[in-house]
Amino acid sequence: MKNEQNVPQVRFKGFTDAWEQRKLGECFDERTERSADGELIAVTINSGVVKASELNRHDNSSEDKSNYKVVRVNDIAYNSMRMWQGASGYSQYDGILSPAYTVVIPRENVNPVFFSYMFKRTDMIHEFQINSQGLTSDTWNLKFPAFSTISANVPKSEEQQAIGNYFTNLDNLITLHQRKCETLQKLKKSMLQKMFPKNGSLYPEIRFAGFTDAWEQRKLKDVTQRVQGNDGRMDLPTLTISAGYGWLDQRDRFSANIAGKEQKNYTLLRKGELSYNHGNSKLAKYGTVFSLRTYEEALVPRVYHSFKVTDEADADFIEYVFATKLPDKELGKLISSGARMDGLLNINYDEFMGIKITMPSVKEQKQLSDYFRHLDNLITLHQRKLETLKKMKKSMLQKMFI
Numbered sequence: 001m002k003n004e005q006n007v008p009q010v011r012f013k014g015f016t017d018a019w020e021q022r023k024l025g026e027c028f029d030e031r032t033e034r035s036a037d038g039e040l041i042a043v044t045i046n047s048g049v050v051k052a053s054e055l056n057r058h059d060n061s062s063e064d065k066s067n068y069k070v071v072r073v074n075d076i077a078y079n080s081m082r083m084w085q086g087a088s089g090y091s092q093y094d095g096i097l098s099p100a101y102t103v104v105i106p107r108e109n110v111n112p113v114f115f116s117y118m119f120k121r122t123d124m125i126h127e128f129q130i131n132s133q134g135l136t137s138d139t140w141n142l143k144f145p146a147f148s149t150i151s152a153n154v155p156k157s158e159e160q161q162a163i164g165n166y167f168t169n170l171d172n173l174i175t176l177h178q179r180k181c182e183t184l185q186k187l188k189k190s191m192l193q194k195m196f197p198k199n200g201s202l203y204p205e206i207r208f209a210g211f212t213d214a215w216e217q218r219k220l221k222d223v224t225q226r227v228q229g230n231d232g233r234m235d236l237p238t239l240t241i242s243a244g245y246g247w248l249d250q251r252d253r254f255s256a257n258i259a260g261k262e263q264k265n266y267t268l269l270r271k272g273e274l275s276y277n278h279g280n281s282k283l284a285k286y287g288t289v290f291s292l293r294t295y296e297e298a299l300v301p302r303v304y305h306s307f308k309v310t311d312e313a314d315a316d317f318i319e320y321v322f323a324t325k326l327p328d329k330e331l332g333k334l335i336s337s338g339a340r341m342d343g344l345l346n347i348n349y350d351e352f353m354g355i356k357i358t359m360p361s362v363k364e365q366k367q368l369s370d371y372f373r374h375l376d377n378l379i380t381l382h383q384r385k386l387e388t389l390k391k392m393k394k395s396m397l398q399k400m401f402i
Contacts (some may be wrong), residue, residue, distance in 0.1 A: 002039070002259055003200055004370050005109075005402075006018040006019045006020070006021070006153060006402060007019065007402070008399065008400050008401060008402050009399040009400075010396065010399040011400065012159070012162050012163075012166075013061050014307070015155065015156075015158075015159045015162070016156070017156060017159075018152055019153040019155045019402055020149050020153070020154055020155075021152070021153050021321070022152060022153075022154045023148060023149060023150070023151055023153075024104075024147055024148050024150050024151075024152060025147075025148025025149065026045065026107075026114065027040060027106065027107055027110045027152075028076070028104035028105060028106055028107065028110070028115075028147075028148070029047060029105045029107065030102065030103070030104055030105070030144040030292070031069065031070060031071070031072070031075060031103040031104065031105050032069075033069070033070035034066065034067055034068060034069060034070065035065075035068060035070050035096055035308070036064075036065040036068060036096070037067045037096070037116075037366075038068075038070065038094060038095045039052075039053075039093065039094070039095040039096070040052040040053070040094040040096060040097075041071055041077070041091065041093055041095035041096065041097050042055060042098075043077050043078060043079045043082075043087050043088060043089060043097070044087060044089075045082065045086050045087045047089070048088065048090065048116065049090065049091040049093065049134065050090020050244055051093060051095070059367075065096060065232070067099050068096040068097060068098060068099065068102050069096065069097045069099060069102075069272060070095075070096060070097075070379050071091050071093070071094065071095055071096065071097050071100075071101075071103050072091065072105075073092060073093065074090070074091065074105075074106060075091045075101070075104065075105055075106075075112065075203045076088060076089065076090055076091065076103050076104050076112050076115060076116055076119070077091055077092075077097055077102070077103045077104075077317050078101065078102050078104075078119070078142070079087065079100060079101055080100060080101060080102050080133075080141050080142050080143060080250075081100060081139075081140060081141050081142075083119075083128045083132065083141060083142045083147075084103075084128045084129035084132050085125075086119075086120055086125055086138075088116065088119045088120075089116055090112045090113050090115075090116035095360065096282050097329060099395050102142070102143065102144055102147065104144065104147070106118075108218055109156075109157040110157070110160070111157060111160035111164050112164075113161075113164030113167075113168060114160035114161065114163050114164040115152075115160075116164075117163070117164065117167045117397065118152060118401055119146045120272070120397065121326075121397055121398070121401055122302075124150075124152070124342045125152050127233065127276075128142055128147075128150070131146045131147070131149070131150055132146070133146060135151050135194065138254055139232060141164075144156050145395045147183065149246050153401070153402035157257060163400055163401075166396070166400070167396070167397075169395065170389060170392065170393050170396070171393070173389050174386060174389045174390060174393070177382045177383075177385045177386040177389065178386055181237075181379055181382045181383055181386060184247045184375060184378050184379045184382065185379060187375065188372065188375045188379070189252060189377070190286050191206070191371075191372070191375070192320065192323055192324045192372070193205075194206040194323070195207070195368060195371075196320075196321065196324045196326060196358070196385045197215055197358050198324075202214040202215045202216070202217075202358065203215065208364065208367050208368075208371075211360065211361075211363075211364045211367075213360065213361065216342050216358070216359055216360075217356050217357070217358050217359075218312075218339070218357060218358075218359055219353070219354055219355070219356055220318075220352070220353050220354070220355055220356075220357060221353035221354065222306065222312075222315035223310050223318075223359070224274075224307040224309050224313065224318075224353065225234070225308055225309075225310065225311065226307050227268075227269060227270075227273050227306040227307055227308055228266060228267060228270035228306070229267065229268065229274050230264075230266060230267060230299060231268060231390060233268075234263055234264065234299070235250055236268070236298055236299050237295055237297075237298045237299070238250045238251075238257050238259050238263060238266065238298070238299045238300075239292075239295070239298045239299070239300050239302065240253050240254075240300075240301065241275060241277035241288060241290055241300075242283075243277075243281045243283035243284040243288045244283055245322055246290045247290055247292060247293075247294060247295070247298070248358075254374055262291070262301075262302070263299060265302045266298050266299035266300060266301060267299065267301070267304065267306045268297060268299060268308055269292050269297070269298050269299070269300045270292065270296065270308075271292050271293065271295065271296050271297070272291065272292065272293075272309075272315045273291070273292055273306065273307070273308040273315065274289055274290065274291045274292070274307055274308065274309070274315055274319065275289070275290065275292075275304040275307075275308065276289045276304060276305040276306075276307075276319060276322075276352055277289075277290075278303075278304075278305065278345045278352070279305050279344050279345065280344075280345055281369035285328065285332075286327075286331035286335075286345065287329045287331065287345060287347070288323075289318065289319050289321075289322040290319055291316050291318070292318045293313040293316075295339075303389060305347075305353075311362070312359075312362060312368050313359065313362065313365065314362060314365040314369050314371055315365075316369035317359070317365035317366070317368055317369045318357075318371050320368065320369065321357050321359075322353040325359075326357075327355055327357060330355040330356065331345075331347060331352075331355065334346075334347045334351045334352075334355075335347060364367070
């Protein structure tokens with residue numbers, strides 16, 4: 001009778017046999033070859049086995065590499081002192097590794113890709129941790145003799161291969177969307193520098209066809225009006241500004257509505273209106289401005305400087321002006337004594353409204369806004385796909401293994 005405990009929750013069609021519990025020493029042998037010749041390989045927690053030349057860090061390897069370990073394609077290599085943190089992976093390269101690493105060779109009918117994903121599971125990480133020798137996490141060490149005694153549930157080789165291929169394809173999709181995100185973010189950063197005038201100029205480096213007039217320098221207060229107070233409705237979405245993600249529901253950002261009794265003093269912001277969060281952060285040293293787009297109405301902290309544009313300005317354009325960081329120089333001059341006790345910069349509303357920005361016609365503003373909003377939407381699309389794929393991978397690592 002089939003042991004239901006040795007069958008994963010999710011598996012591919014056609015596989016019905018129970019998995020077998022095996023010692024890792026039955027599946028792998030240790031590679032003990034040493035060599036000073038070959039490409040230097042490293043094992044990372046996040047990326048597994050990589051070429052050392054691809055890491056953006058200083059080469060601190062020993063000049064004498066005569067004791068370095070050989071690694072071959074299809075081997076699994078792991079950092080003996082960091083295996084409990086997930087520093088392991090399947091090698092796609094031939095090369096040499098520091099003596100601090102352990103290299104294992106898969107035996108016949110053992111798929112190293114399958115095991116490389118199994119080794120990232122939390123239950124296996126726990127096994128690696130409790131089998132590592134040492135008094136503290138700084139001295140824990142998982143050498144092959146201890147590694148070989150650890151047990152794992154293993155299917156037949158054909159199912160190993162199917163599972164390994166599935167997770168490899170998932171990782172390829174994750175990498176694809178990660179790269180697309182990075183490419184779009186670099187494009188946005190470059191265009192923010194080139195499509196807005198800088199260094200006192202009234203003409204941007206890159207411009208849409210049909211626009212030739214000089215931009216005009218205006219004070220922010222000349223093209224905006226203050227937004228304050230609320231109408232008593234407390235059941236509206238309660239938002240906060242994140243420098244990296246823009247407007248977020250407080251329940252998503254903090255896992256709860258943190259407004260408390262202060263919510264009655266929150267500002268009612270309508271779609272197309274803006275707020276300046278004058279809080280200091282790593283991404284926004286002098287605060288950040290965002291236009292409300294994803295909600296028709298919302299309540300936002302009173303401490304934000306909230307405002308709306310007149311007919312002479314486009315709200316999204318104002319947001320992107322601040323995204324360029326060009327106003328930071330003026331904002332920096334306004335700060336009298338750094339951050340207050342509440343983490344906000346000492347920039348009051350009137351001072352903020354007195355800063356100067358350079359603006360084209362409303363028609364050109366709108367075209368710029370449309371361009372950058374389209375870029376933002378593409379970035380968000382790939383970020384969401386990336387998050388979905390990562391969640392799927394995490395879930396399947398639990399459901400497709402035992």
